Amino acid sequence: xxxxxxxxxxxxxxxxxxxxxxxxxxxxxxxxxxxxxxxxxxxxxxxxxxxxxxxxxxxxxxxxxxxxxxxxxxxxxxxxxxxxxxxxxxxxxxxxxxxxxxxxxxxxxxxxxxxxxxxxxxxxxxxxxxxxxxxxxxxxxxxxxxxxxxxxxxxxxxxxxxxxxxxxxxxxxxxxxxxxxxxxxxxxxxxxxxxxxxxxxxxxxxxxxxxxxxxxxxxxxxxxxxxxxxxxxxxxxxxxxxxxxxxxxxxxxxxxxxxxxxxxxxxxxxxxxxxxxxxxxxxxxxxxxxxxxxxxxxxxxxxxxxxxxxxxxxxxxxxxxxxxxxxxxxxxxxxxxxxxxxxxxxxxxxxxxxxxxxxxxxxxxxxxxxxxxxxxxxxxxxxxxxxxxxxxxxxxxxxxxxxxxxxxxxxxxxxxxxxxxxxxxxxxxxxxxxxxxxxxxxxxxxxxxxxxxxxxxxxxxxxxxxxxxxxxxxxxxxxxxxxxxxxxxxxxxxxxxxxxxxxxxxxxxxxxxxxxxxxxxxxxxxxxxxxxxxxxxxxxxxxxxxxxxxxxxxxxxxxxxxxxxxxxxxxxxxxxxxxxxxxx
Amino acid sequence: xxxxxxxxxxxxxxxxxxxxxxxxxxxxxxxxxxxxxxxxxxxxxxxxxxxxxxxxxxxxxxxxxxxxxxxxxxxxxxxxxxxxxxxxxxxxxxxxxxxxxxxxxxxxxxxxxxxxxxxxxxxxxxxxxxxxxxxxxxxxxxxxxxxxxxxxxxxxxxxxxxxxxxxxxxxxxxxxxxxxxxxxxxxxxxxxxxxxxxxxxxxxxxxxxxxxxxxxxxxxxxxxxxxxxxxxxxxxxxxxxxxxxxxxxxxxxxxxxxxxxxxxxxxxxxxxxxxxxxxxxxxxxxxxxxxxxx
Numbered sequence: 001x002x003x004x005x006x007x008x009x010x011x012x013x014x015x016x017x018x019x020x021x022x023x024x025x026x027x028x029x030x031x032x033x034x035x036x037x038x039x040x041x042x043x044x045x046x047x048x049x050x051x052x053x054x055x056x057x058x059x060x061x062x063x064x065x066x067x068x069x070x071x072x073x074x075x076x077x078x079x080x081x082x083x084x085x086x087x088x089x090x091x092x093x094x095x096x097x098x099x100x101x102x103x104x105x106x107x108x109x110x111x112x113x114x115x116x117x118x119x120x121x122x123x124x125x126x127x128x129x130x131x132x133x134x135x136x137x138x139x140x141x142x143x144x145x146x147x148x149x150x151x152x153x154x155x156x157x158x159x160x161x162x163x164x165x166x167x168x169x170x171x172x173x174x175x176x177x178x179x180x181x182x183x184x185x186x187x188x189x190x191x192x193x194x195x196x197x198x199x200x201x202x203x204x205x206x207x208x209x210x211x212x213x214x215x216x217x218x219x220x221x222x223x224x225x226x227x228x229x230x231x232x233x234x235x236x237x238x239x240x241x242x243x244x245x246x247x248x249x250x251x252x253x254x255x256x257x258x259x260x261x262x263x264x265x266x267x268x269x270x271x272x273x274x275x276x277x278x279x280x281x282x283x284x285x286x287x288x289x290x291x292x293x294x295x296x297x298x299x300x301x302x303x304x305x306x307x308x309x310x311x312x313x314x315x316x317x318x319x320x321x322x323x324x325x326x327x328x329x330x331x332x333x334x335x336x337x338x339x340x341x342x343x344x345x346x347x348x349x350x351x352x353x354x355x356x357x358x359x360x361x362x363x364x365x366x367x368x369x370x371x372x373x374x375x376x377x378x379x380x381x382x383x384x385x386x387x388x389x390x391x392x393x394x395x396x397x398x399x400x401x402x403x404x405x406x407x408x409x410x411x412x413x414x415x416x417x418x419x420x421x422x423x424x425x426x427x428x429x430x431x432x433x434x435x436x437x438x439x440x441x442x443x444x445x446x447x448x449x450x451x452x453x454x455x456x457x458x459x460x461x462x463x464x465x466x467x468x469x470x471x472x473x474x475x476x477x478x479x480x481x482x483x484x485x486x487x488x489x490x491x492x493x494x495x496x497x498x499x500x501x502x503x504x505x506x507x508x509x510x511x512x513x514x515x516x517x518x519x520x521x522x523x524x525x526x527x528x529x530x531x532x533x534x535x536x537x538x539x540x541x542x543x544x545x546x547x548x549x550x551x552x553x554x555x556x557x558x559x560x561x562x563x564x565x566x567x568x569x570x571x572x573x574x575x576x577x578x579x580x581x582x583x584x
Numbered sequence: 585x586x587x588x589x590x591x592x593x594x595x596x597x598x599x600x601x602x603x604x605x606x607x608x609x610x611x612x613x614x615x616x617x618x619x620x621x622x623x624x625x626x627x628x629x630x631x632x633x634x635x636x637x638x639x640x641x642x643x644x645x646x647x648x649x650x651x652x653x654x655x656x657x658x659x660x661x662x663x664x665x666x667x668x669x670x671x672x673x674x675x676x677x678x679x680x681x682x683x684x685x686x687x688x689x690x691x692x693x694x695x696x697x698x699x700x701x702x703x704x705x706x707x708x709x710x711x712x713x714x715x716x717x718x719x720x721x722x723x724x725x726x727x728x729x730x731x732x733x734x735x736x737x738x739x740x741x742x743x744x745x746x747x748x749x750x751x752x753x754x755x756x757x758x759x760x761x762x763x764x765x766x767x768x769x770x771x772x773x774x775x776x777x778x779x780x781x782x783x784x785x786x787x788x789x790x791x792x793x794x795x796x797x798x799x800x801x802x803x804x805x806x807x808x809x810x811x812x813x814x815x816x817x818x819x820x821x822x823x824x825x826x827x828x829x830x831x832x833x834x835x836x837x838x839x840x841x842x843x844x845x846x847x848x849x850x851x852x853x854x855x856x857x858x859x860x861x862x863x864x865x866x867x868x869x870x871x872x873x874x875x876x877x878x
Binding site: 030031198199200201202206210213214215216218219221238239240242243244245246247249250251253254255257258259260261262263264265266267268269283284287291377378380382384415416417418419420421422423424425426427428434435436439440 | 598601625626627628630632635640642643646647648649650651652653656659660661662663664665666667668670671688689692852853854855857858860861863864865866867870873874876877878
């Protein structure tokens with residue numbers, strides 16, 4: 001069978017240029033016309049340690065960063081030690097002849113060992129050896145027979161018009177690497193024909209930014225925290241052009257509270273963070289629920305608890321999102337599975353937040369947020385629905401009640417600056433007018449009733465939110481031996497595993513997937529569960545946070561549970577093994 | 585000349601629930617007098633508060649208000665101001681709210697020099713939680729949370745903290761002098777930049793030390809002693825007078841003012857297009873935007 005995908009793994013110490021090398025290669029892959037998917041394994045360190053990135057390119061759409069690579073590019077000894085045994089038969093290891101030693105006994109049969117004096121070659125062009133990774137990149141591009149003009153354009157993107165001589169020097173360095181490969185037996189002959197029709201390449205976080213821009217976000221307040229920081233970086237650079245205020249603030253308390261203030265004043269406002277920062281936001285997000293202020297909160301999960309593994313992935317903040325804030329308030333929690341959904345659901349989140357005047361949480365994870373993926377061009381013509389405004393709904397200023405009791409639970413909003421609709425939005429319990437119940441009225445018989453009605457009004461929004469959020473989906477054959485239940489980024493590896501076991505083992509598996517976590521789509525889920533023979537819950541945590549929600553909402557307990565909490569993303573190979581174990 | 589907005593226009597139908605004699609009545613009156621004197625449209629004012637007795641203030645006026653959670657009034661106000669810089673944003677609250685739980689936001693809001701007026705009703709005690717020590721409680725003061733030997737921490741000095749942090753209008757007033765307070769609040773609202781008005785506002789129920797009489801015996805007017813608020817060094821010298829240097833004289837008035845410093849809104853790139861709340865939504869060049877990812 002001819003190969004239809006390729007994978008390059010670049011490894012070294014932090015500071016060796018692993019990320020720039022792999023990002024360039026991902027670009028080259030996408031510009032060669034390949035569907036591309038990357039995964040970076042890195043650490044919470046600026047220099048040293050061991051970091052690696054795998055870039056996979058495929059003629060067909062991809063579902064994961066893949067398993068063993070065709071080529072490993074070793075920028076240090078540790079990369080050789082850790083990864084040499086993974087290289088596929090017919091593949092190659094590129095390593096720096098001057099600094100990396102080879103123990104070929106560990107390498108698979110038929111793997112080519114390409115020791116290249118990377119440093120020395122780089123130094124023929126420039127006295128410092130900074131470009132040794134570029135020499136290695138050129139060697140990889142040659143091994144895969146890719147068009148060298150993509151190397152040129154990738155470097156031009158990085159150094160651009162400002163430093164054309166640096167770009168040119170790097171192209172020369174890459175040519176030295178390519179030349180070395182030609183002298184050492186030439187390319188891998190994978191049999192690829194590249195269309196060279198470039199594809200869009202971006203991260204989940206960038207897709208979230210684009211979705212927010214498409215929806216008309218005008219305010220982002222954020223405090224840096226991996227793996228959400230790239231949202232702040234991208235927005236700070238690109239969003240002011242669209243009239244978006246992007247503000248790095250003193251802490252996550254301020255981030256959420258500023259988003260609340262901006263949402264109250266009438267713009268589409270957002271904040272983004274990871275679990276630790278979200279912990280600091282919970283009181284303020286409850287404030288938005290109580291004051292009925294729209295906002296969108298992006299929660300990008302990493303490995304916890306506490307500071308945990310800042311550079312590793314997990315899906316263990318679901319309970320945090322579900323339970324954030326004291327008391328009860330209506331919220332929606334959306335969980336994108338891929339960059340397309342990051343874009344679409346973020347845009348939708350802004351509509352939901354304004355229609356229902358309450359916070360919407362978009363929960364993602366490091367694997368999805370930081371990995372590069374190729375996508376089809378996004379359609380920026382997203383619907384924009386801003387919800388009920390008192391001033392344009394025929395309401396009169398005289399009898400305006402900000403928290404009017406309505407059947408839907410939604411009360412027409414009025415923005416500061418609107419003549420005659422002045423009111424106070426209060427975090428204390430309040431009446432329809434906004435006047436407090438908490439201080440001198442609480443407990444009086446009439447106001448016991450008022451409180452009950454006001455709380456029910458807010459909570460009624462959950463019904464509308466349930467209707468307007470995307471329902472669960474069943475993917476794969478209608479009748480299957482096993483149904484995988486999943487949410488979020490687990491999607492890709494699960495689909496890949498399902499296709500694998502179907503092809504290799506004839507086992508029919510489908511998957512039940514939840515782009516909306518909350519409000520839980522009880523009826524739709526129960527309907528889909530009726531056809532399930534047996535089920536395997538796959539999620540990135542120890543306690544089965546979604547399993548528990550599913551059981552609480554529907555009474556259904558998945559038959560099997562596969563949790564992962566070692567910091568690594570799910571691999572299709574492991575899910576496939578689990579499937580076979582379960583159906584055996 | 586007939587004014588567009590009568591004094592009563594600014595009053596809401598809700599009556600304050602403060603204890604009789606509370607210093608906060610004077611602050612409410614001063615704020616109402618100031619916005620009336622400036623003839624600000626009530627719908628263009630947002631008063632943001634936190635939690636505490638004094639933070640109920642927005643309910644008693646007919647402007648827009650946001651009664652936020654404890655200690656977070658400033659970031660809420662900053663968000664509102666950035667979303668719509670055309671609004672007059674005023675923040676009201678107590679010493680526990682602003683100098684205790686929210687002190688981090690206090691410092692950062694000042695160094696940004698937002699065009700926001702921050703009125704702190706400083707009663708040197710936690711009132712709504714029935715009488716615990718506050719960050720400005722005097723050393724030695726016995727409270728419910730310091731019942732045996734009194735407060736053993738040093739009080740926080742909001743005035744010198746504000747000048748050091750970059751506030752560009754820093755004043756202290758006293759609820760016993762509504763006229764002076766109204767003038768200083770008015771000046772704060774008119775000032776382009778961050779204005780702190782620390783109002784010594786006695787708590788008649790829980791603070792038996794810092795009473796009206798306590799202050800009347802000690803306060804003096806900085807303006808009458810020739811203080812120049814443009815002089816930052818002199819401002820610092822006056823700021824540390826009470827209670828660090830001496831206990832028996834408390835300066836009131838404008839310590840520091842710098843009208844030249846650009847505000848955050850002046851410098852924020854996105855605001856050059858105008859108020860974000862008035863801008864069109866979405867992206868007009870999606871192809872160009874996407875091409876950045878090719």
